[in-house]
Amino acid sequence: MIDVSFTEQQLAILKQLEQPVDAEQLRHLFSLPTLNETELLQVLEAANALYRAGQPVISDSQYDLYIAMLQDIDASHPYLHQVEPEVLAEAKTVELPQRMLSTEKAYSLAEIEKWIKRILKAAEEINVDKKDIQIRVTPKLDGYAAYDDGTTLYTRGDGFRGQDISRAFERGLQVADHGERGLGPGEIVIKKSYFDKVLSEFFENSRNIQAAIIAEKKVDKNVQQAIDDGACVFYPFALLTNHTDHYSAVIENFDAIVEQMWQAVDFDIDGVILETTNEAIKQHMGATRRNHRWQIAFKVNEESAEVEVLNVIAQTSRTGRISPVAELVPTKLSGATISRVTVHHYNMVKTKRIGPGAVVQLVRSGLVIPKIEQVIKPAEPQLPENCPSCQSHLLWEGDHLICPNKSDCPAQTENTLIHFFKTLGNNDGFGPKVIEKLTQYGVKHIHDIYALTTRRLMSFGFGEKTSQNLIDQLQASREIAVEDWRFLSAFGVSRLGGGNCEKLLQHHDLLDVLSLSVDEMVKIDGFAQVSAEAIVEGLANIKDEFIKVYELGFNISETVKLADSDTLQSPIAGAVVVFTGSMQQGSRADMEKQAKALGAKVAKSVSGKTNFLITGDKVGETKINAARDKGVEVLTEQQYLDLINGQ
Structure with missing residues (x-):
């Protein structure tokens, strides 16, 4: 999609990744219009590492395009349900004083109203009067997330652990609005007016400056001057200009409030944040592993374009679902060139008649994710008959085309193995490159990997030292303690991420979960009928493999009932x-x-x-x-x- 080149500093950072990547191979992946799940993960992790190290190689919008591609291949992929990890050269992580999460996003008033209904339901459950429910609306700063506890300034990191960047304050960084230290989460930002007037000739965008402020080495003289001039600041969320009102007034005057907040600060913003101010409701609603349920970000669709479809490409996800991706005549939209967009599912391709020659109206959700708003000119729908990974005949399952070949489909096999070791998270050896090589030699199952020997790995082309290291990593993954919910989640059952696994295991033992009925599952708070049916079916599909792996003797810590x-x-x-x-x-x-x-x-x-x-x-x-x-x-x-x- 884009042509990139790496500086020496960027190459050094890439070498520090958990799974170091080949620069030339990575350059090739960035240039491709279509990527599979493994390739997308490699691109995303490398791009995120470089950005967090202050050496971005692609724009934010391009990164979000890759995120959108991964969402459409596998919406339950673990990379999408964690706060993106930060990698700063030669830096060590430390525990954050308070967990920092991403924010759920909405792009319409209807979505905001649905969120308000969830707030009202929570209030009813804990007997909070509706007249007492206030909503606070603030600008959503487009900066560099950080946390200040009064002594240390931390990066957001993975939401649990970040890095000490107190050097930014030592360089003269001030708290916005002459605020005091220790006000918790916020963003490092630079005034738009200052950037446009003073720095735009030196930097392509303000994000480059935000990263430069916390760089470990000497600060660029222009950035240091901006710090000295008070144009670069740490803006705690607690100090943000806000509009707080009764929830009904927020809905009634929504457009005016959004406009007011959009113009409220002299900093880049990419939306507004809405949250309930009631602490009891916050406590009751809690959070997912990714977002606070009592908070939401509203973003705006502004531009659209009519674009011709060139091709519809099929991609196989880890779950066997076939995702349609429409290749488009490259079109400039909201400052980015869009050449592809994911289609929701193949029933949409079929019913809306999307194929070569079709013309679609394209928008960018929140000026980020490309989306087909409507089909202007239908064409002959382009539907695959066979799986693009294993050539098995495809079956319809609801709105989706599914590859039924669970055991021998390379896309499903490879991505299932990658998902297991990444989710398990207690060994460093089995990343995408190693898994890809193993599957090329016929290794298809998790238990097959644990049966490998040094001699067999060497026959696959691994060196003697590497082979022994991999065997040692397999042994370590069985000895190092792993939570039972994480172990269960690693098998990649649809709708059974870490949060749902933990809920189940608060009521049932690990092995007993495999035999739960739908009726038993729906009795547990948080499991609806449809989800329970999908989970029960998914558990049945992985039961044999689960038992084989479980009996290898992992050190599994039990969730408290x-x-x-x-x-x-x-x-x-x-x-x-x-x-x-x-x-x-x-x-x-x-x-x-x-x-x-x-x-x-x-x-x-x-x-x-x-x-x-x-x-x-x-x-x-x-x-x-x-x-x-x-x-x-x-x-x-x-x-x-x-x-x-x-x-």
């Missing part, structure tokens, strides 16, 4: 606890796991329902005082340990 928690007689049983700061007796994740085992409910942020705030090192007084103002008991790490140990 909700029923067990109710009967525990510990000082924190039933209490809501929040951990913040750096702990000395173990990682925060370990302490949270222990608290759950003692019957506590662990939250990520303090609310009026929080009973205990457990503070480690480097916690700002602002956060501690805010908790005390809400009636929360604040304990040091040692005081907490004394409490649970009965001292």
Whole structure:
């Protein structure tokens, strides 16, 4: 799709990736109009690493195009359901004081109204009066996400761990609006007016400057001048201009409020953020592993174009679903050249008659993801008869064409293996390149990989040292503790990501989950009939393979059962606890796991329902005082340990 070249600094960063990539191969992938799931993952991880290191190789909009392609191939792909990992050259990650998540997105008032209905439903469930529900609307800054605890400035990282970039403040970076340090999450941004007047001749876009501010090496003199002039700032979300009103007034005056927020700040924004201000509702709604449920971002569709379809390409996902991708006459839209767009499913191709010669109206959702709004001129629909990966005859399943060849379809086999090791996350050896090579030699199943020997790996072309390292990694993956929900999620059952796995395992043991009926599953909060039916069928499909892998002897840690928690007689049983700061007796994740085992409910942020705030090192007084103002008991790490140990 684009022609890229790498600088020496970018090449050095690529070598630091978990699975180092060949630069020439990567350049080739960037130039291709069509990529499979494995290739997309390689491109996304490399592009994200370079961006997070302050050395971007593609634009944000181009990156989002690749994200959209992956979504249409496999909407449940783990890369899409985690905060994108950051990779900064020679930097070490540290635990964030508070979890930082991405934001759910909406592109129409109808979607916002659906979100409001979820807020109202949550309010009803906890007896909050509708008249007390306020919505806060703020500009969505298009900057570099960071977290300031008053002592350290962190990057967002993977949402749980980031990197110390306090050097930005040491270089003179100020808090916006003369604010104080320690106000939590925000964005590093630069004033639009300053960029246009002073820096536009030196930099293509402001994102390059945001990354340069936190670079480990010497700051560009023009960027340093912008910092000295107060044009570059850290803008805490807590200080943002906002419009807060009753939810009904927000809906009634939605367009005017969005326009007001869009013009409210002299910084690049890419939408507005809406969130409920009610702490009890926030606590009740909680979060997915990717987004807070009580918050949503609204983005705008502005431009459209009529574009001719050249071809409709079929791609096979890990689940066997065939995704249609329309190749287009290259067209400039909202500042980007669009040459392809994913079609929702093959029934849309069939009923809307999308094929070579069709003319479609194209929009970019939120000025990012290309989308077919309507078909202006139909044509003969282009439908595949056979799987593009294994040539098996395709079957219709609802709106989708499906490849039924679960065991021998290369696309399904390879991507299933990649998904397993990436989700398991406790070994570094089995990335896409290694898996691709193994599948070329007939390795099709997870248990087949664990049966490999050094001699057999060498016969595949791996060196002796590499082969032994891979065997060692397989042994490590069985010995290093892995949560039962993560182990189950690694098998890639549709609609059974980490969050749903954890819900199931709070009620049933790991092996028992495999035999759950639909009726038993729908009794668990969060599982609707349709989802339960799909999950039960998916579990049946992987049951034999699951048992074979499980019996290899993995070190699996068990999720605490909700029923067990109710009967525990510990000082924190039933209490809501929040951990913040750096702990000395173990990682925060370990302490949270222990608290759950003692019957506590662990939250990520303090609310009026929080009973205990457990503070480690480097916690700002602002956060501690805010908790005390809400009636929360604040304990040091040692005081907490004394409490649970009965001292």
